[in-house]
Amino acid sequence: MHIGVITLFPQMLDALRCGGITARALERGLLQLSTWNPRDFTHNKHRRVDDRPYGGGPGMVMQVQPLRTAIQMAISVLGQDTHVIYLSPQGRRFDQNGVQTLLNYPRLLMVAGRYEGIDERLIEQDIDEEWSIGDYVLSGGELAAMVIIDALIRWLPQALGHQESATTDSFYNGLLDHPHYTRPEELAGQKVPAILLSGNHAQIARWRHKQALGKTWRRCPQLLEQLELTAEQQQLLTEFITEQGE
Numbered sequence: 001m002h003i004g005v006i007t008l009f010p011q012m013l014d015a016l017r018c019g020g021i022t023a024r025a026l027e028r029g030l031l032q033l034s035t036w037n038p039r040d041f042t043h044n045k046h047r048r049v050d051d052r053p054y055g056g057g058p059g060m061v062m063q064v065q066p067l068r069t070a071i072q073m074a075i076s077v078l079g080q081d082t083h084v085i086y087l088s089p090q091g092r093r094f095d096q097n098g099v100q101t102l103l104n105y106p107r108l109l110m111v112a113g114r115y116e117g118i119d120e121r122l123i124e125q126d127i128d129e130e131w132s133i134g135d136y137v138l139s140g141g142e143l144a145a146m147v148i149i150d151a152l153i154r155w156l157p158q159a160l161g162h163q164e165s166a167t168t169d170s171f172y173n174g175l176l177d178h179p180h181y182t183r184p185e186e187l188a189g190q191k192v193p194a195i196l197l198s199g200n201h202a203q204i205a206r207w208r209h210k211q212a213l214g215k216t217w218r219r220c221p222q223l224l225e226q227l228e229l230t231a232e233q234q235q236l237l238t239e240f241i242t243e244q245g246e
């Protein structure tokens with residue numbers, strides 16, 4: 001997979017190379033990450049990329065030409081079949097389904113805006129899709145791009161070690177994550193649930209599934225409504241509720 005990012009702050013993407021799964025994936029070439037800075041494609045002596053909005057109002061708007069030229073340069077490198085997305089609060093909400101959707105594009109170009117946004121004519125002509133990571137305004141699209149890149153990397157083959165698997169990530173199965181514990185066994189009177197010390201892997205898996213169902217029922221009941229719980233899941237959830245005395 002080759003991801004390109006159009007950004008005025010390419011150094012922000014260096015955070016993905018600092019360590020962990022994303023750094024390892026990039027070092028091993030599981031993913032290629034390239035950046036293009038619109039400021040390098042300006043045609044004015046002050047290298048301006050923005051201007052005042054027509055119709056008045058606060059802030060500045062990113063102009064079409066530097067962005068369009070940067071996008072065209074990126075596509076000439078990435079390939080003509082590159083899928084071009086713009087990160088904005090107006091976009092489709094990114095979630096686990098979005099991960100699977102974007103993984104279908106071997107070449108992805110992410111346009112990160114700044115200021116009040118980008119000229120609408122670029123969105124109309126050069127952008128295939130808008131994506132959002134939430135209903136809030138950030139100072140630019142870069143962090144949203146990095147969130148999406150991080151989530152995508154976890155699903156690249158070999159990105160996770162044999163001990164890890166994205167398929168056991170929470171939300172993959174539509175549920176919130178089960179609780180996690182590690183040493184010491186007791187801490188200020190707080191003990192690790194005995195089942196996790198039993199070595200009985202079938203019972204441990206059952207307990208974790210029950211906890212995930214219970215946590216989802218308690219915190220995000222609407223997620224459960226979207227799932228058709230199996231008879232076993234219904235039984236586990238009933239057990240959880242009974243045990244909680246609710």
Ligand SMILES: c1cc(-c2cnc[nH]2)ccn1
Nearest residue numbers: 087088132133138140144
């Ligand atoms: C994606 C992008 C943004 C954003 C882009 N520029 C300012 N905010 C916010 C949420 N999700």
